[in-house]
Amino acid sequence: MNILQINVCLDKGGAAKVALDLHNNLQKIGVNSQFAYGWGVKGGKSDSESNVKNCFRIGSKLQVITNFVFHNFFGFDLFSPFGVRRSKLLEAIKMADVVHLHVIHSYFIKFSWILDAIASANKPVVWTSHDYWILTGRCSSVGDCNKWQSGCGNCPNLSSYPATFLDFSATEFKRKRMYLSKISSNLVLVSPSSFLANELKKELPNVDVCHIPNWLDKxxxxxxxxxxxxxxxxxxxxxxxxxxxxxxxxxxxxxxxxxxxxxxxxxxxxxxxxxxxxxxxxxxxxxxxxxxxxxxxxxxxxxxxxxxxxxxxxxxxxxxxxxxxxxxxxxxxxxxxxxxxxxxxxxxxxxxxxxxxxxxxxxxxxxxxxxxxxxxxxxxxxxxxFGHSAATENYVKIYKRLISANKLS
The missing domain is CATH 3.40.50.2000 (Glycogen Phosphorylase B;)
Structure with missing residues (x-):
């Protein structure tokens, strides 16, 4: 079984802790897992990269900094990996039995490009929704705002992470839903919390949604x-x-x-x-x-x-x-x-x-x-x-189910 994990960071933040621990646990039980991350210190290499097996960086400093500037004006990322990094990521997607997405916003990849690449390769996807970003047109944390329930637009919280100056949330909302539909038949969304899982089920009724709580890393x-x-x-x-x-x-x-x-x-x-x-x-x-x-x-x-x-x-x-x-x-x-x-x-x-x-x-x-x-x-x-072993077992069950279904289709 070959699993490709993709997350914006390798070891910074709660999502990275979960993703990296899952990556390490999978390798210990004999699953071949690779970890592709966006950026580390100042948009460059993560300090921890040399200590993590089978991991590689997707973003270059130029790509990350350019996306950061562009995102702060327009609210979405413009550039995807290029050169050797692009080739390596596409090859990793090709070799994977399942692509496991975590946080893919935050200046390192154009989401439409990565979802197109996965759909073209006909790969099953597990996507852990660590926040609300999948459901919104722009932000990752909705706070008290409910505009995402009706397609966003006229965003009242442009400073909410990831911040922007101009509001294209209504357009981006439609684009996200369109690209999600491309992989929905081969997709399992995982939520760490039951309340977010319920929102995902309500807003995306055609997508398989599971609830696996976050856990203590090993x-x-x-x-x-x-x-x-x-x-x-x-x-x-x-x-x-x-x-x-x-x-x-x-x-x-x-x-x-x-x-x-x-x-x-x-x-x-x-x-x-x-x-x-x-x-x-x-x-x-x-x-x-x-x-x-x-x-x-x-x-x-x-x-x-x-x-x-x-x-x-x-x-x-x-x-x-x-x-x-x-x-x-x-x-x-x-x-x-x-x-x-x-x-x-x-x-x-x-x-x-x-x-x-x-x-x-x-x-x-x-x-x-x-x-x-x-x-x-x-x-x-x-x-x-919240021990680490049970969560890993639950993810492996999802991987196996998706791989089996993909072979039959």
Whole structure:
């Protein structure tokens, strides 16, 4: 079985973590998997490329930078791979039994070109919808906007990622649906969350849709298992309390509530730990750890904290929540689709408001769902529900089903 994974990044962001872990897991069980990615540092090679087997870069710096500039004006990518990179990608598609798409927006490939190439090669497609981009005319995170349900146009959120100056969302909406129809008979869409899966089924009734939750990557899970947790009840210390915030971009207000965090920093004994780039927070009680790729180091930093915050308004899953819980660290999150997707399945209720989070930390208390639980029990519940091996098995079942159907057609 030959599988080709395609994602914008090799190791940055939640989608990349999932895609790369799946790629590595497939190779360990004897499946031939290749990983094609768009770009890494400053549009060039990823720092991790030399450590990953069977991976190659699709984008060149010139292609990525040009697409970035063009996309910021017009809202879509203009250029696809060229030269040797183009030939290598087309050959990989030709050799694949299944092409597995992940995130294909963000400046590295013209989506109509890649879907045409796959359709021409008559290859089955698994497409993991890590966000709403498949359903919209332009953006990847819809927030409170519902215009995508009627074909977009007059986009009210042109700054929403990936941002644009001019609005061609209505045209792009039609183009996406047209190209999706070209591969729909040979396509399985996978959603990490049940609410997004329901939207996909509603909007694309002729497409096979499955729900496979995101999971802990193997290296992170192994690091957690090797990190011995104290078998004591979870509680917030009455003295200093270490609060964790994790985001790829800490300056993104759609994911990180700055006002909440500033209010918490004004409380006595609160220390903030951040993981991610572009932290807007500073001070004697702030520890910005920056981007952390080493999973052992990440587990160490998370485990050193007393509580983790999740304030994203746009995530479709919230991988950072299960990473914190896997380290035995309780999560405080206000109600959102992503928070409810993860926490309610663990019988933990999101809180009602940001004011509630402030009061809980001020009074050094936690929601009742954490009472009489230990860090170890939190970790066990995450391993059972979001361990890496079950997800890989589910994807392999989908691959086999598509390959079998393609041979019969």
């Amino acid at each position: 290296n992170f899970e192994d690091a957690c298992r090797n990190n011995i947790l104290a078998n004591e009840l979870i509680k917030l210390p009455f003295g200093s309390v270490n609060v964790l915030v994790v985001s790829n971009n800490l300056d993104d207000t759609s994911k990180v509530n700055k006002e909440l965090i500033i209010s918490l920093l004004d409380l006595k004994g609160v220390f903030l730990h951040t993981i991610g780039k572009n932290s807007p927070f500073s001070g004697k009680n702030v520890f910005n750890h920056g981007e952390i790729t080493d999973r052992i180091e990440m587990v160490k930093v998370i485990s050193s904290c007393d509580v983790s915050l999740f304030t994203s308004k746009i995530d479709t899953f919230g991988l950072v929540m299960i990473e914190s819980l896997a380290c035995g660290v309780p999560v405080l999150a206000v109600k959102s689709k992503a928070a409810e997707e993860v926490l309610l399945g663990l019988n933990i209720k999101p809180v009602d408001s940001y004011a509630d989070i402030i009061e809980l930390i001020r009074s050094r208390t936690l929601p009742t769902e954490y009472i009489n639980k230990t860090r170890e029990s939190l970790q066990v519940s995450i391993f059972e529900r």
